Amino acid sequence: MPEDNETIGSVSQSRYEQIVAELREVVDQHSRGQFTIGDRALEIEPSRPASGSRPEAGWTVKESLTRLAEDIALKYSTVNNARWVASRWPKERRQPGVSFTVYRILASLEDEGQRFAAVKRPPEGKSRWTADDASRMLGWQVESPVTKQEKISAIPSLAQDEDVAATVTTDLLGRPAVSAKVAVEDRVRVVEELTRDEQVAATAVTGLLRRPDVAFKAMSDDYPDYDQWRGQEVLLPAA
Known part of the structure; x- marks a missing residue:
């Protein structure tokens, strides 16, 4: 383990660890916030098959979510994306310490059982999921390539x-x-x-x-x- 006299950027190891702990809490808050948006969007417009019927009269899904996005000063795509991720991760399947970004990536796993099991098991040697690890699992391009x-x-x-x-x-x-x-x-x-x-x-x-x-x-x-x-x-x- 690095000693405290070592620096990361312009801060000591101990200060860096304090910053990480603080920002992890911020990330957790952000994840909870994104899931709250997704859950409420699902409440307004529950998921249904693409071929599913919709009410004869009233709002379309896009109209409802656009109205919601405008009323909370977000983009439609942000609200719609949060709704989709929330639909893939029921509340009882969400794990503490996992960022919303990782949830969004792993949400693309079609097999529900695989998806729910994966989020509980970070890659070997890791205590937490990273966005690159999640992308790597799906065979997607990573931001910080490691292998040839x-x-x-x-x-x-x-x-x-x-x-x-x-x-x-x-x-x-x-x-x-x-x-x-x-x-x-x-x-x-x-x-x-x-x-x-x-x-x-x-x-x-x-x-x-x-x-x-x-x-x-x-x-x-x-x-x-x-x-x-x-x-x-x-x-x-x-x-």
């Missing part, structure tokens, strides 16, 4: 912005140790994609022509008789 596969899975979403993707690609292409680990056929595919631009292709070809061994090998592979032409004068027809 999690890190790989995080890259596409991080690089959705084209400027970010371009910067990352440039960085990776400039790291020979990384590119050396890429299969030859994948490297070839990258080159083919990059040289679709005529200016890039022209520059690349100019560079390759300055490497005779590479050019001769390429020509020899595509044109078996090329070796016989090497060193011979090429006669062009008269104009």
Whole structure:
């Protein structure tokens, strides 16, 4: 266990533990508040199958929840989400010390028995559930990837912005140790994609022509008789 003379950020270990205890209570209060919103929304609009009937006259589910959201100054999506989570977690199945975020993630477990059992059993070696642990259990992307596969899975979403993707690609292409680990056929595919631009292709070809061994090998592979032409004068027809 870390000693008190160690620091976490700008505070001592003991002060950090005080802050954690204080904020855990805040998180518990937030969870209770979210479930209260969800429970009251369920009271106003109980869950029913998507194909279930609704009263001939009166409010639709969305109209009711929109009215409720406006009257408590929240978004409709917040109220509707709280209602859904509350419907997945009856009061007697809720456990102390579990954040509403974890409940929301685990609510996606379709098997009710699995869902209710899971919340009671944090991952091995953990005393409490974390949001990443819950996402990991469902096979979702985590915010703080740990394993190699999690890190790989995080890259596409991080690089959705084209400027970010371009910067990352440039960085990776400039790291020979990384590119050396890429299969030859994948490297070839990258080159083919990059040289679709005529200016890039022209520059690349100019560079390759300055490497005779590479050019001769390429020509020899595509044109078996090329070796016989090497060193011979090429006669062009008269104009």
